[in-house]
Amino acid sequence: MDWSAAVLLVLVLLPPPPCAPDDRLVVGKTLSPGATIVSDGGGFALGFFSPANSTSSPANKLYLGIWYADVPTLTVVWVANRGTPATNTTSSTAPTLSLTNTSNLVLSDASGVVLWTTDVTGYSPAAAVLLDTGNLVIRSPNGTALWQSFEHPADSFLPGMRIGIAYGARAGERLVSWKAPGDPSPGRFAYGVDPDTALQLFLWNGTRPLMRDGPWTGYSVASRYQANASVFVYQAIVSTDQEIYLTYSLSDAAARARLVVTASGHYQLQGWNANSSAWAVLGDWPTWECNRYGHCGPNGYCDNTVDAPTCRCLDGFEPADAEAWAGGAFSRGCRRKEALRCADGFLPLPGMKSPDKFVRVANRTLEECAAECSSNCSCVAYAYANLSTTRTAGDATRCLVWAGDLIDTEKIIGGGVGSDTLHLRLAGSDAAVQGVRGKSNALRIALPTVLTSAILIITGIFLAWFKFNGKRRDNKKGNTKISLVSTSTSDELPEGSPAQDFELPFIKFEDIEAATHNFSEAYKIGQGGFGKVYKAILGGQEVAIKRLSKDSEQGTEEFRNEVILIAKLQHRNLVRLLGCSVEGAEKILIYEYLPNRSLDAILFDSSRKMSLDWPTRFNIIKGVARGLLYLHQDSRLTIVHRDLKAANVLLDAEMKPKIADFGMARIFNDNQKNANTRRVVGTYGYMAPEYAMEGVFSMKSDVYSFGVLILELVTGIRRSSLNKIKGFPNLTIYAWNMWKDGKGKDLADPSIMDTCSLDEVLLCSHMALLCAQENPDDRPLMSSVVLALENGSATLPTPNNPGHYGQGSSDKEQIRDRTDASMNSLTLTNIEGR
Structure with missing residues (x-):
């Protein structure tokens, strides 16, 4: 696609302000529409532009951006205020960009409303300098970069720009497409690193992956493109002591080039052709x-070694639907010809792009990686790479293991850079055909005799162990039941509660230990005051395993609450507890594994929040x-959660919410209105x-917390x-003051303005303030809240003053014993999915 034909942009011609036409902005000077800052070499310009010839972005919207100054077709490579354009601009109401005396770049409209800011605090006299690489940098007097646009990319990846891959604080950065060819607001498509696996790059459509590069194998040059006989573009992955990042550069003779995520969902390398004056x-x-x-x-792969790449089944597999496969419909993938057994061997497949959904096991040699997979019957493949070819920080090994289906695998032409040797576990007969099992006829003759003797011996040992361990296991089950009923002395869940006759699978500790590879740090996905959370596979299903710290007394109470309560609750908007384990001092909970992060991890991340448009937020x-x-x-119990907050709302693959963390929940009797506790638990700002x-809580306490959560979703602002x-x-x-002043619509997060319904935003803001009223009796019941949110309401009452109490800006959960007012970290909040 010709980019210049797809995107036509024109500058808004307004009288130029008094701004020097050099490469920098300093304190006391402003940049207004019609004026530009040009880099020292004349390669790039910073200024205001308005998309033209677009129905999706009216011409009266102004954006601050960077474009090529030496290319005749205006091509914007970076936009500051993508979600908050200036509107209804005239020469008297035009926006301005200024540098404050605290080294902060601020874009504001004529009325002083801030449209965009760098959120930097430094020391004067700093300067904002546009470099000839296209990077806008705020520099301190000693030359330190306080902020730079290269660390906040838009849709374009310029030579010299870095996208963090691992170790660094910027790991997980993404390029985000324009919404449409004439609309710079954030679009659906993104390219970058998955922060949860860190070692591979994706092209996404929202949260759905469109394309994936293979996991990094330690190479330096990722790819090379030849534009003509003398021009080369090199894309590279660079490893330092601090981070691993993706970058690329041009040869000296190269013309202008950029990598870009297009509004149509493609990742393109575009080069300027001076002869045709086009990209x-x-x-x-x-x-x-x-x-x-x-x-x-599943279990199919794209064969790129043929002229017309096509799908094939991995060795040991056959099409799940032969007729559909023959007709070119590959979505059902492939199935095993023969079931696996633990003793099955591995077939090396060189030159492969390794599948997705792997688990990285830390600090393993090749031999140890092979043993790791071989010793785990659920492991179906492994791949190994040594990342120490460059100055990789920390663990320089890369042992990847897979369980379940193998997704998104490719065979790479010539086994080029970035390819892996995938060691695939094959069933016995398939492995024998491939020469994996059995190296000599003598071995085949000797094995039956040896195995028969071994089996007899092992059978005898097993029978003796089983007879002894059966009694022991019966005793353990009895002890487990007693411990769940009697370990807690708190007033949170009274003895004799009807919730104690729960039905929940008990999982053997040794099975959990094996699934997490002895609770390896490589499997850890979260940690909090009560212990750690691991991602693993049990019974062929991905699960989240919460291991409570042995020395946490509150952890025991939380464990008991979780087991007794969630085991009886089944609802699509509650996280599911799949099982538990109680052996000795070990207390473990096993939850369903949700592939998206907790709500707070997305909502308050400036780059990731773009995936939360208004329809998604309203559905949450x-x-x-x-x-x-x-x-x-509606459940068979009446339960007050007591710790509802954004961190305790988990999101599934479709961004549907599930309430989690019931460790502090409380069961109410049918006629009980409230309760009092000497232990106040929860998070300030939500409580x-x-x-x-006063320690008084009720269902209306949860309603208050829900009101605060609504405000966070509407505004995109953390309560603290x-x-x-x-x-x-x-x-x-x-929010209350904005509402009183008639500015309820201004509460909306600027990033959702293009997707939001103003009526829905006002409805949610109104309902949030009703939920957060000071008097609990004034707050609505959740039945009224659900009815209003689902059907709308024109007759909602006017909210009274919101509840308020002294609080700091701490974002942590708190526990307060009213007798000594001590503060301690409380619950595990960062269970995050990939």
Whole structure:
């Protein structure tokens, strides 16, 4: 696609302000529409532009951006205010860019409303300098870079720019496409690193992967493109002591070039062709249909070694639907010809792009990696690489193991850079055909005799062990039941509760230990005050395993609550508890594994929050409301959660919410309205005032927390982000004052303005303030909340003053014993999926 034909941009011609036409902006000078800052070499310009000839972005929208100054077709490579354009601009109401005396770049409209800022605090006299690489840098007097646009990319990846892959604080950065060819606001498509695996690059459509590069194998040059006989473009992965990052460079004779994520969902290398005065596409990905993520289905692979790449089944597999496969429909993938056994061997497949959904096992040699997989009957493949070819920080080994289906595998032409040797476990007969098992006839003759003797001996030992261990196991089960009933002396879950006759699978500790490779750090995905959380595979299913710390007394109480409560709760908006383990001092909970992060990890991340458009946020609000209604009214128990917050809302693959962490929940009797506790648990800012100050809690306490959560989803502001609501003690008071002043629509997060329904935003803001009222009796029941959110309401009452109590800006959960007012970290909050 010709980029210049697809995107036509024009500068807004307004009277130029008094700004020097050099390469920098300093304190006291401003940049306004019509004026530009040009890099020292004349390669790039910074200024205002307005997309033209676009129905999706009216011409009166102004954006601050960087474009090529030496290319006649205006091509924007970076946009500052993608989600907050200036609107209805005239020469008297034009926006301005200025550098404050605290080294912060601020873009504001004529009325002083901040549209975009770098959020930097430094020392004067700093300067914002546009470099000839296209990088806008805020420099301190000693030359230190306080902020740079290269660390906040838009849709374009320029030579010299870095995308963090691992170790560094910027790991997980993404390029995000324009919404449409004439609309710079964030689009659906993104390219970058999956922060949870860190070693591979993806092209996404929202949260759905479109294309994936293989896991990094330690190579330096990832790819090379030849534009003509003398021009080369090198893409490389660089490893230092601090980080691993992706970058690329041009040969000296190369013309302008950039990598870009297009609005149509392609990742392209574009080069400027001076002869045709147009951008030429030098590389376009995905190149083939079977290069698309998972196109060949489970256990299939894309064979790129043939002229027309096509799908094939991995060795030992056959098409799951032979007729559909023959007709070119590969989505059902392949199935095993023969079931695996633990003793089966491995077939090396060189020159492969390794599958997705691997687990990295740390600090393993090749031999140890092979043994790791071989000793685990559920392991179906492994791949190894030594990353120490460069100055890799920390563990320089890369042992990857797989369980279950193998997704998105390719055979690479010539086994080029980035290819792996995938060691695939094959069933006995298939392995024998491949020469994997059995090296001599003598061995085949000797094995039956040896095995027969071994089996007899092992059988005898097993029978003796089973007879002895049966009694022991019966005793353990009895002890387990007693411990669940009697370990806690708290007032949170009274003895004799009807919840104690739970039905929940007990998992052997040794099975959990094997699945997590003895609780290897490589499997850890979260950690908190009560222990650690691991991702593993049990019974062929991905699960999250929460191992409580042995020395945490509160952890024992939390464990008991979780087991007794969640085991009886079944709702699509509640996280599912799949099993538990109690052996000795070990207390372990096994949950369903959710592939997206907790809500707070996305909502308060400036780059990832773009995936939370308004329809998604509104659905999350309604889903959490339905989950609370189930707890309060529709389940066989009446339950008060007591710790509802963004960190305890987990998101599944479709961004549907599930309420988690029931360790502090409390069962109410049918006629019970409230309860009192001497242990106040929860998170300041979410806790209702009567609960935080007096220890009195009820269903209306959860309603208050839900109101705060709604405000966070509407505004995109964390309840404790006092720097974003200056002059107000918390988000609730800020929202209340905005509402009183008739500015309810201004509460909406700027990043959702293009996707939001103003009526829905106002409805949610109104309902949030009703939920967060100071008097618990004034707060609505969750049944009323759900009804209003699902059907809308024009007759909602006017909210009274919101509840408020003294709080700091701490974002941590707190526990307060009213007799000694001690503060301690409370619950595990960062269970995050890939």
